[in-house]
Every structure is written in C-alpha cells, then in structure tokens.
Amino acid sequence: MASEIRDINLAESGYRKLEWVHRNCDLLRTLEEEFKKTKPFAGKKIALSVHLEAKTGYLCQVLNAGGAEMYVTGSNPLSTQDDVAAALAADGMEVHAWYGSTPEEYEAHIRHTLQAGPNIIIDDGGDLVNMVHNEMPELIPNIIGGCEETTTGIIRLEAMNKAGKLQFPMVRVNNADCKHLFDNRYGTGQSVWDGINRTTNLIVAGKIVVVAGYGWCGKGTAMRAKGLGARVIVTEIDPVKAIEAVMDGFDVMPMNEAAKVGDFFVTVTGCDGVIDQEDFAVMKDGAVLCNAGHFDCEIDVAWLKANATEMREQRNNIMGYHLPTGQWVFILGEGRLVNLACADGHPAEIMDMSFAIQALSAKYLVEHGKELKEKLIDVPREVDLDVARRKLKFLGKEIDVLTPEQEKYLNSYNL
Numbered sequence: 001m002a003s004e005i006r007d008i009n010l011a012e013s014g015y016r017k018l019e020w021v022h023r024n025c026d027l028l029r030t031l032e033e034e035f036k037k038t039k040p041f042a043g044k045k046i047a048l049s050v051h052l053e054a055k056t057g058y059l060c061q062v063l064n065a066g067g068a069e070m071y072v073t074g075s076n077p078l079s080t081q082d083d084v085a086a087a088l089a090a091d092g093m094e095v096h097a098w099y100g101s102t103p104e105e106y107e108a109h110i111r112h113t114l115q116a117g118p119n120i121i122i123d124d125g126g127d128l129v130n131m132v133h134n135e136m137p138e139l140i141p142n143i144i145g146g147c148e149e150t151t152t153g154i155i156r157l158e159a160m161n162k163a164g165k166l167q168f169p170m171v172r173v174n175n176a177d178c179k180h181l182f183d184n185r186y187g188t189g190q191s192v193w194d195g196i197n198r199t200t201n202l203i204v205a206g207k208i209v210v211v212a213g214y215g216w217c218g219k220g221t222a223m224r225a226k227g228l229g230a231r232v233i234v235t236e237i238d239p240v241k242a243i244e245a246v247m248d249g250f251d252v253m254p255m256n257e258a259a260k261v262g263d264f265f266v267t268v269t270g271c272d273g274v275i276d277q278e279d280f281a282v283m284k285d286g287a288v289l290c291n292a293g294h295f296d297c298e299i300d301v302a303w304l305k306a307n308a309t310e311m312r313e314q315r316n317n318i319m320g321y322h323l324p325t326g327q328w329v330f331i332l333g334e335g336r337l338v339n340l341a342c343a344d345g346h347p348a349e350i351m352d353m354s355f356a357i358q359a360l361s362a363k364y365l366v367e368h369g370k371e372l373k374e375k376l377i378d379v380p381r382e383v384d385l386d387v388a389r390r391k392l393k394f395l396g397k398e399i400d401v402l403t404p405e406q407e408k409y410l411n412s413y414n415l
Contacts, residue, residue, distance in 0.1 A: 005096075005097065010082050010085075013083035014087025014088070017081070017084055020054065021057070028359070031359050035065045036065045036066070040367070041067040041120075041362070041363070045118045045119050046069070046120045046122060047128055048060060049123055050074075050123075050149060051337075052074035052097050053344060054084050055348055055355065057084040057088055060088055060093060061088075066359075066363075068120075070094070071096075071116040071118060072088055074097040074106075075124040076125075077099070078333060078336045078337075120362050122149070122358060125152055129148075129156075133167060145369045146168065147170070147173045148173055149358065151180075151184070152295060157172070161375050169372040171364070171378070171379055172377065172379065173358055173361055178388055182354075183353065183354040184216035187354075189220025189221055189224040190346070191344075192268075192290075194343040195290070195333070195342035196288070196290060196342070199315065202288070205228060208233060208264075209222075209225040209231070209262065209264045210258040210259070210266070211235070212234075212265070212274050214234050214242070222245070233251045235258055255275065256278055259280075259282050264289075265299075266290055266291070266292055267290075268293055275289060277307070280303075280304065280323055280325075281323070283327060286330070288332065289329060290338035291337065291338060293337075307323075308323060319334070357379055361383060
C-alpha cells in the first residue's frame with residue numbers, strides 16, 4: 001500500500017529535524033552503526049505506532065538500518081509532524097499519518113499500518129495491539145511479539161492479559177529503569193512546561209499549579225513547576241504517593257478543593273474524568289487546564305463543549321469555554337498530550353535512552369520470542385544495564401566496580 005501523508009514535498013524540512021536528532025542521540029547513533037553490520041531485523045516487518053515526530057522518526061531509521069521493513073503511523077492525531085512523516089516516506093518506509101486526523105482517519109491509519117502483516121509491533125498506548133486482537137486476529141500467528149512504550153498502554157495490556165486475551169508476548173518498555181526514571185520524570189517534566197509556556201506566554205512563578213497524579217510523570221511535572229517558582233498542589237488516590245508528595249514539599253488535597261485555588265492544572269494519571277463539571281464549577285476565572293496523560297479523557301472536554309455558553313479560540317492551541325457559572329476556563333491542545341500537541345515532546349537526549357530500550361527490546365524479541373512463555377515480560381535487566389552503561393560513557397562519567405572480595409561479601413550470609 002502507498003503511504004498516506006500530507007505532502008511528500010515537506011521531506012526536506014523533515015530531514016533537517018532528523019539530522020538534529022541524529023546529532024543529539026548518541027545511543028541510537030551507536031545502535032544504528034551496529035545494526036547496519038548485524039542486520040538483526042533482516043526479513044522482518046515492524047509496525048510502529050508512536051508519536052510521529054523527529055525522535056520517533058530516527059528510531060524508525062535505526063530499525064530500518066537493521067534490516068526491518070518499517071510500517072509507521074502516529075499514536076495521537078495532534079503529535080504527528082507532517083514533514084517528518086514525509087521524510088520517512090521519502091526514505092522508502094510506508095507511512096500512514098498526518099497532523100489533525102479525524103478519529104475515522106486515525107483508525108484507518110492504524111488499520112492500514114497493520115495490513116502489512118507485521119512480525120514485531122512497537123506500540124504507544126496500545127492501539128495497534130487492540131486492533132489486532134479485536135479486528136485482525138488473522139495476523140496473530142505471524143507476530144513474534146511487541147513492545148509497549150507508555151504507562152497507559154501497559155495498563156491496557158495488563159487488563160487484556162488478566163482476561164486471558166493477550167495472544168503474543170509484549171515487553172513492558174515503560175517499566176525499564178532507563179525509561180520511566182528518566183523519560184517519565186525528566187522528559188515529561190521539561191516538555192510539559194515547554195508546551196504550556198510556548199502556548200500561553202504566561203508567568204508560572206507565583207502561580208498555583210495543580211498536578212493530578214504523582215507517578216513518575218507527575219513527579220517530574222511538579223518538580224519543574226516548583227523550579228519555575230510555582231506553589232504546587234498534588235491530587236492523588238494512592239495514599240503512599242500522597243505521603244511522598246507531602247514529603248517532597250507539596251500540598252495534597254482532593255481535586256474539588258484544589259480546583260478552587262489553582263491557576264494551572266496538569267492531569268497526569270492515565271485515568272478518565274479526573275477534572276469534571278463539579279471541578280469546573282468552582283474554578284477561578286481564567287484557569288488554564290492541560291493534560292499530560294496518553295488519552296484525551298482526563299479532562300472532561302466533552303462536557304465543556306456541550307455546556308459552555310460560549311467557545312472562543314484565544315490563541316493557537318488555546319480554546320476558551322465560558323461556563324454557566326460565569327467564569328472562563330482555557331484548555332490547551334484540545335485536552336490531548338500538551339507536550340506533543342503544543343510542543344515537540346521530550347528532549348532528544350531523553351528519548352535516546354527510551355528508544356534505545358525499544359530497539360534492543362525488539363532485537364531481544366527477534367532472538368528469543370519463540371522461547372517466551374509469559375505474555376507480559378519486563379525488559380531484560382541486561383538490556384537496561386547495557387543502555388545505562390552506554391549512556392554514562394557518553395556523559396563522560398565512570399563508576400566503581402566491585403572487587404571479588406566485595407562480591408563475595410554481598411553474596412554471603414555469614415557476615
């Protein structure tokens with residue numbers, strides 16, 4: 001099937017973005033050179049659905065260098081960059097994605113990506129895996145396995161596995177230390193505020209920021225808000241995480257209380273209905289809301305659209321809603337991922353680590369997929385440590401090594 005993209009003539013701009021990522025992704029650049037020689041994916045088809053911007057584009061090039069036939073789509077209608085999609089198509093990959101796709105177009109792009117009959121799936125949020133199981137089960141016998149990038153996708157996979165529905169091995173890439181400790185915390189923390197600041201052009205210092213969810217992404221978002229001079233409130237359902245937020249110096253309260261005082265709201269939970277009509281009703285006039293969770297259901301934008309007395313676009317990617325209670329609230333990026341809908345996503349050096357884990361996990365599946373008994377597996381520890389050691393080397397840092405005597409001490413019960 002031919003690629004479905006906006007305009008192949010945008011490829012030159014896409015190549016410039018890919019060149020910048022190439023320059024700043026030491027791990028992926030090293031893997032690309034290794035894969036060119038070893039061709040670990042020779043004869044294999046990889047279907048990939050990840051936010052289609054330059055870092056993802058470079059991952060596709062690395063996998064392609066390893067011999068893979070690449071079939072590529074996005075994982076969010078507002079995160080696809082049309083020039084990057086054009087560059088990948090110009091490289092000979094089959095690409096089905098464009099910015100601002102309708103729900104029907106987005107679903108068709110997922111379906112067309114899968115019609116190639118992939119051997120490996122690389123997913124971000126679970127859309128490829130769900131469609132295979134629900135609509136295209138005939139593809140399953142040829143699928144060795146797949147990799148899942150994000151927390152929300154893993155939640156869906158765990159539900160499928162618990163129900164006995166998951167039919168092939170999936171690697172929980174998000175659970176790797178070299179992914180969630182850095183991507184989710186430092187990547188999300190920086191890119192969320194990059195998106196907010198670019199879009200609103202408002203001061204953060206002195207404002208009250210409400211962060212919904214104190215997982216790794218929430219920790220990063222709250223940390224960077226504090227660094228910008230905000231007073232931070234965390235809302236949580238987990239008592240342990242709530243205590244952690246308190247001891248990290250943040251206030252903790254229910255959303256309906258936080259809604260009364262917040263200036264900025266960032267949802268980072270992976271759940272739906274986190275901010276709803278009861279919360280809107282008590283918000284300050286001018287409150288700014290955005291989402292950093294995978295799906296656009298954390299803020300009830302549908303209720304706003306149905307019940308606002310007036311809707312008005314204030315700036316690009318800012319929609320204002322005049323509430324029946326009299327105040328205006330403003331939603332960034334339609335309630336989709338603010339760091340991608342309103343900015344360029346995580347920094348290149350951070351995605352270098354995450355996508356190195358992806359590439360090496362896909363290689364592991366090719367080499368060991370037939371041996372795997374479990375349907376949900378963690379990234380092998382040796383892969384995690386390999387990425388960490390490589391990254392330290394590029395950072396110019398060295399660490400200590402245990403002596404034989406120390407190893408013996410640590411492995412002995414007679415101390």
